[in-house]
Amino acid sequence: MARPLAELVLSDDERQTLTTWASRPESTLRLATRARIVPACAEGLENEAVAARPRVRSATVGTWRRRFVERRLEGLADEPRPGAPRTIADADVERGVTGTLETKPESATHWSTRGMAEAAGMSQTAVGRIWRSFGPKPHLRETSKLSTDPFFVEKVRDVVGLYMSPPERAIALCVGEKSQVQALDRTQPLLPMTPGQAERPTHDYVRNGTTSLLAALDVATGGVIGRCHRRHRAKGFLRFLDEVHARVPREPGVEVHLVLDHYATHETPAVERWFLRPPEYHLHFTPTSSSWLNLVERFFAEITETRIRRGVFRSVAALEAAIRGYLEHHNADPKPFVWAADADLILNRIKRVCKRTSDSGH
Structure with missing residues (x-):
């Protein structure tokens, strides 16, 4: 006489849970198979008939039929496997x-x-x-600096508000300067990348001079107005402002908002007089030591990573030509950088950092 089959009846909740386990991508193959066996057993089929569906042995069907009858859904989970006991408490x-x-x-x-x-x-x-x-990683170290600007909160809300809720009929430009961009040449030819072998430049290099990149990033479109200057002076910044003024499309009633940092060349009397002339420019200054709030820094990081850092430049002219080529390529199909963190999120994170550092005893 064959052993009588244990009666198996499913509730509506159990049937729904088993259907979810059987179809969910995150389920393991073992759990999905068990979740298909149990409903088939609830139909009154013999173990051999159920085993033909997921192509398992009839003994396997009997095991999970019995486990479900005894412990319901919890019985389908794997039991603790035997192994060596823990040596670290x-x-x-x-x-x-x-x-x-x-x-x-x-x-x-x-x-x-x-x-x-x-x-x-x-x-x-x-x-x-x-x-x-x-997660502790004592071998890694990252730098940080908190702003001491007395109007830090007000400036954060002003700049972030411009990014996330710009005024209607307005153009927002983030203006910044990437100074001391070095034209570096390697002392020996580059060994190119091969299958299984990374590109290999020499560790030493030759300095061939520097240039500075002035850029104005359109927040809405991602387009960039850029200009290189050999010398780091306020006159160069004024010439760049003239170029921005000439290239920004102006329509009646359209305001221009500029995001700037507190760089020395941005606060000279000549620059202040330039902004007093019509049409009116609305200035938004980032807090001191907070250049990360200026979206143009994201563009500077991108051009550094993709064009400058691994480039080989035998002269400053070659470096400036590479930068101009990158600007043309970027502006052919610009993509805006989307600012996602609101002012409250930023200020709360800084608050937690300040609290943690003030309580650290250092």
């Missing part, structure tokens, strides 16, 4: 993490895996696994 993990974050070695500025392993009494492999799991 939770207290050891906590000691490794807190020691990395809150202490420093006596003869170094930061912990290494070997140093922390010796101090915590664990293996180097265990320390590396803990760091990967919880």
Whole structure:
């Protein structure tokens, strides 16, 4: 006599859950198969008939039929697998993490895996696994600087408000200067990239002079007005303003808003007089030490990464020609940079940073 089949009846919620598990892309193949077996068993079919659908053994169908009857949906999950017991307790993990974050070695500025392993009494492999799991990276360091501008909050709201809610019938331009762009040439020819081998320039280089790139980024369109100047003076900035004034389309009733930083050449008496002439320009200054608020810096980062950093320039003229070529290519099909963080989000993040640094004891 065959063993009688356990009666299996599904509720509406269970049937819906099993359908979701069987069709959800995130489900594992094992769980999806089990989620198909159980509804088939609820139809009153024999194990052999059910096994033919997902192409599994009838014994497998019997196992999951019995597990579901005994423990319902929870019975379809994998049971804990046997294995070697843990050798690192939770207290050891906590000691490794807190020691990395809150202490420093006596003869170094930061912990290494070997140093922390010796101090915590664990293996180097265990320390590396803990760091990967919880995220401390003592070998990395990033720079930061908080603005001391007394009108920081007001300027942040002003500039970010211009990006996210620009006035109607207005042109917003972000003006900035990328100074001291070096024309660098390598001392030996470049070894080109090959399959399995990265491009290899020499580590040493020859300086062939510098230039400065003045740029005005149209926030709405992404187009850029750019000009190179060999000398870093206010006269060059005035000539660039004349070029911007000539190239910006002006219609009656259209205002022009300029986002500027507190660069020395932007605040000379001659520049101030230039802005007093008609038509009126509306100026929006970023806080001190906050050039990241100026969207033109995003364009400077892009041209540096894609055209300048890995370029080889035997003269300043060659560097300036490359910059002009990049500007022409960019303006042929410009794409705007979308500002997504509102003023409250920025100010709350800075508030948390200030609180964390003020409570750190440094």
